[in-house]
Amino acid sequence: MSDLQQRPQQEERRAFLKVGAVAAGSALAPGVLLFGAAQARAPEEPASDKVRWGMIIDVNKCADGCNDCVTACNAENGLTGATGRQDSQWIRKLNIRHLETGVQTSLPMLCQHCEHPPCVDVCPTGASMKRADGIVLVDRHTCIGCRYCMMACPYKARSFVHEPLTDQNPEVPRGKGCVESCTFCVQKLDRGENTTACVEACNAAGHKAMVFGDLNDPNSEIAQVLKTQKTTEVRADLRLNTAVRYQGI
Amino acid sequence: MSSQSYCFEAQACKPALFWTLLGAGGLVLLGTLYAFFTLEHHGHVLTGMDNQIVWGLPHVFAVFLIVAASGVLNVASIGSVFGKKMYKARAPLSGLLAIAMLAGGLAVLVLDLGRPERLIVAMTHYNFKSIFALNMIFYTGFFAIVALYLLTLMDRRLTPWSKPLGMLAFLWRLALTTATGSIFGFLVARAGYNSALYAPMFIIYSFAYGLAVFIIVQTVMYKWNEVEIDERILARLKNLLAVFVAAALYFTAVLHLTNLYYAKQWEFERFILLEGGIYPLLFWGGQVLLGGVLPLILIFSPASRHPASVFLAALLVVIGGHFQMYVTIIGGQAFPLDLFPGYAESSSFYDGVVHPYTPTIWELLLGLGGIAITFLITTVAVRVLNFMPKDDLKELEVELKPH
Ligand code: SF4
Ligand code: SF4
Numbered sequence: 001m002s003d004l005q006q007r008p009q010q011e012e013r014r015a016f017l018k019v020g021a022v023a024a025g026s027a028l029a030p031g032v033l034l035f036g037a038a039q040a041r042a043p044e045e046p047a048s049d050k051v052r053w054g055m056i057i058d059v060n061k062c063a064d065g066c067n068d069c070v071t072a073c074n075a076e077n078g079l080t081g082a083t084g085r086q087d088s089q090w091i092r093k094l095n096i097r098h099l100e101t102g103v104q105t106s107l108p109m110l111c112q113h114c115e116h117p118p119c120v121d122v123c124p125t126g127a128s129m130k131r132a133d134g135i136v137l138v139d140r141h142t143c144i145g146c147r148y149c150m151m152a153c154p155y156k157a158r159s160f161v162h163e164p165l166t167d168q169n170p171e172v173p174r175g176k177g178c179v180e181s182c183t184f185c186v187q188k189l190d191r192g193e194n195t196t197a198c199v200e201a202c203n204a205a206g207h208k209a210m211v212f213g214d215l216n217d218p219n220s221e222i223a224q225v226l227k228t229q230k231t232t233e234v235r236a237d238l239r240l241n242t243a244v245r246y247q248g249i
Numbered sequence: 250m251s252s253q254s255y256c257f258e259a260q261a262c263k264p265a266l267f268w269t270l271l272g273a274g275g276l277v278l279l280g281t282l283y284a285f286f287t288l289e290h291h292g293h294v295l296t297g298m299d300n301q302i303v304w305g306l307p308h309v310f311a312v313f314l315i316v317a318a319s320g321v322l323n324v325a326s327i328g329s330v331f332g333k334k335m336y337k338a339r340a341p342l343s344g345l346l347a348i349a350m351l352a353g354g355l356a357v358l359v360l361d362l363g364r365p366e367r368l369i370v371a372m373t374h375y376n377f378k379s380i381f382a383l384n385m386i387f388y389t390g391f392f393a394i395v396a397l398y399l400l401t402l403m404d405r406r407l408t409p410w411s412k413p414l415g416m417l418a419f420l421w422r423l424a425l426t427t428a429t430g431s432i433f434g435f436l437v438a439r440a441g442y443n444s445a446l447y448a449p450m451f452i453i454y455s456f457a458y459g460l461a462v463f464i465i466v467q468t469v470m471y472k473w474n475e476v477e478i479d480e481r482i483l484a485r486l487k488n489l490l491a492v493f494v495a496a497a498l499y500f501t502a503v504l505h506l507t508n509l510y511y512a513k514q515w516e517f518e519r520f521i522l523l524e525g526g527i528y529p530l531l532f533w534g535g536q537v538l539l540g541g542v543l544p545l546i547l548i549f550s551p552a553s554r555h556p557a558s559v560f561l562a563a564l565l566v567v568i569g570g571h572f573q574m575y576v577t578i579i580g581g582q583a584f585p586l587d588l589f590p591g592y593a594e595s596s597s598f599y600d601g602v603v604h605p606y607t608p609t610i611w612e613l614l615l616g617l618g619g620i621a622i623t624f625l626i627t628t629v630a631v632r633v634l635n636f637m638p639k640d641d642l643k644e645l646e647v648e649l650k651p652h
Contacts, residue, residue, distance in 0.1 A: 083597040083598070084299075085299035085300060085301060085599065085604075086293070086294055086299045086300060087300075088300070089300075089597065089598045092596045092597050092598040092600075093596060093597070094588070094594060094595075094596045094598075094600055095594070095595045095596065096589050096592040096593065096594050097592060097593045098591065098592055099591055099592060099593060100591075109588070109596070109598075109600075118436075118438065120376075120378075121378050121379065122379050122380065122381060123376055123379055123381075124371060124375070124376060124379045124381040124382040124385065125370055125371050125374040125375070125376060125382070126374050126375070126376040127374075141370075142367070142370050142374055143363070143364065143367075144362050144363065144364045144365075144367045144368070144370060144371050145362045145363015145364045145365075146358075146362055146363070146381065147303040147304060147363070148379075148381050148432075150300070150303045151303060151304065151436050151439070151582070152436055152438070153438070154438030154586065154588070155586075155588060156300075156301075156586055156588075156598060156600065158300075159300045160293065160300055160303060160363060161292070161363070162292050162293045162294040162299070163291070163292045163294040164291075164292055176292045176363070177292065177293075177362070177363030177364040178363055178364060179363070234588055234589065235438070235588060238438060249589070
């Protein structure tokens with residue numbers, strides 16, 4: 001479980017980019033605000049790096065054909081639920097079939113809230129950012145809609161808003177021309193609810209396939225599961241140290 | 250020859266044609282602006298791009314222009330860095346084209362943004378980790394350096410500066426193309442792009458595309474001014490083009506072979522080279538045949554002493570270059586991401602299936618805008634300033650002696 005908290009940045013290219021960035025930064029734009037978007041949280045309750053929000057999904061408990069997490073997400077975040085090629089989907093049910101054994105599994109796929117998120121690395125403006133508590137967000141006001149983050153995300157977790165939006169949830173600002181993705185229901189977390197709409201829906205349906213919580217709190221249910229059971233990262237080879245883990249794959 | 254009187258001196262020279270060209274370019278640009286405002290109003294829903302194919306036709310045109318922009322400066326570099334007189338005479342035109350194409354390419358990228366009005370945000374909020382942002386710095390620097398370099402070429406008092414600036418432009422340009430290539434090389438998750446070869450390959454491509462554009466524009470200018478290009482100069486240029494085109498073909502082969510043998514990306518290779526529908530067709534027919542093999546045949550055929558066949562070869566290289574960008578950019582996205590290797594995937598978000606892409610008129614208009622901007626800048630500049638390559642053939646005699 002300790003690997004979920006901090007892992008030394010092994011990849012050389014990151015180190016290289018940092019050196020390059022610092023050099024370029026000091027040479028070319030002294031005084032430019034580097035990460036202007038990093039304070040999305042309400043000032044009275046700053047996100048703390050003592051917390052790292054995470055999720056474990058037990059695919060054996062996830063029911064085939066059940067779509068409750070998706071529906072709940074759409075309702076909470078004001079998405080229409082349409083699934084055309086240009087429609088936003090923050091969470092989707094992914095059906096996978098093992099090519100040799102033919103075993104079928106169904107699981108929810110969403111932003112994995114990577115510790116080393118490629119979307120944040122590539123974003124030219126810093127609109128894609130990782131909060132201190134590990135949640136990866138897009139700042140609605142600095143995103144220029146270049147879609148480079150969508151190219152970079154290994155999980156296809158992001159959507160681009162192709163049309164003007166109406167009937168928005170005031171708590172969840174979205175907008176035409178910006179990129180968006182799962183926020184771990186940051187509005188609920190910031191209210192102290194410590195859960196997400198999808199997890200609530202899954203529990204309400206009696207499946208209890210998802211556990212949400214603070215990975216850094218040794219007493220939390222999620223930390224206990226991580227300690228005692230085998231979980232996997234999707235595309236672990238990319239070493240992104242995702243906050244969403246799967247059981248039973 | 251050096252005392253030839255050119256069009257820019259006699260302002261009245263073919264004014265009707267000049268204004269027609271300007272009007273045509275302006276009309277295309279108007280179409281681009283119309284597309285831009287339409288998309289700005291309705292959103293990208295009108296385009297063929299979606300959440301699977303996130304970069305489309307505009308990016309094909311834009312990246313081509315940007316890559317060719319850095320490559321066209323090669324002509325000036327050979328002149329200033331390696332001291333070749335024949336290329337030196339062409340340095341101003343090469344610098345102009347570099348600026349014009351970069352402006353065109355960047356404009357398309359900006360016009361395609363979801364929130365183009367936030368350009369100022371992009372300029373004040375830099376994420377220095379982002380290779381994209383790094384590119385912006387390289388581009389801005391490129392403009393400045395090339396503009397200064399042009400000044401040193403045009404103003405005799407600044408001549409001593411032209412060599413160091415030419416050198417700087419040369420190095421900067423290599424960095425810029427490396428960075429452009431890296432935009433794709435950094436997308437580690439995507440089967441099609443995960444190769445360190447992208448950066449060097451883009452440099453080679455840029456050499457070929459840039460020189461091809463240069464030859465096209467130069468041919469038109471000679472024709473316009475009714476000047477015959479010296480056969481030996483033409484031979485030099487076309488041989489250089491042949492070297493670059495052959496090198497580009499070679500690099501393409503290496504990229505695909507390493508993908509096949511080392512990176513175990515069989516599935517992607519099979520898609521792009523054989524079974525991916527339109528993409529193998531565009532790859533073999535467009536990029537390899539039209540953009541590589543045919544130009545080489547044209548260049549080495551006996552008829553190639555004629556400027557027209559060199560012109561045609563260069564034109565084919567440019568067209569093939571657009572096919573290459575289409576295959577690289579769109580083909581790379583059309584192939585589905587593999588989240589669970591060893592599994593078949595399906596979902597409401599189109600996991601596990603090849604993503605179709607049909608560009609619309611809006612994307613085409615945005616893309617053509619880049620060419621229009623390049624064209625307008627070039628046409629106006631060569632009209633008001635002296636960009637016509639002037640060869641002092643006596644001086645060149647030594648350099649052009651057959652080795
Ligand atoms: S899953 Fe994708 S969008 Fe989410 S943090 Fe990782 S790279 Fe970014
Ligand atoms: S689309 Fe927005 S969030 Fe994504 S990389 Fe571009 S600016 Fe950043």
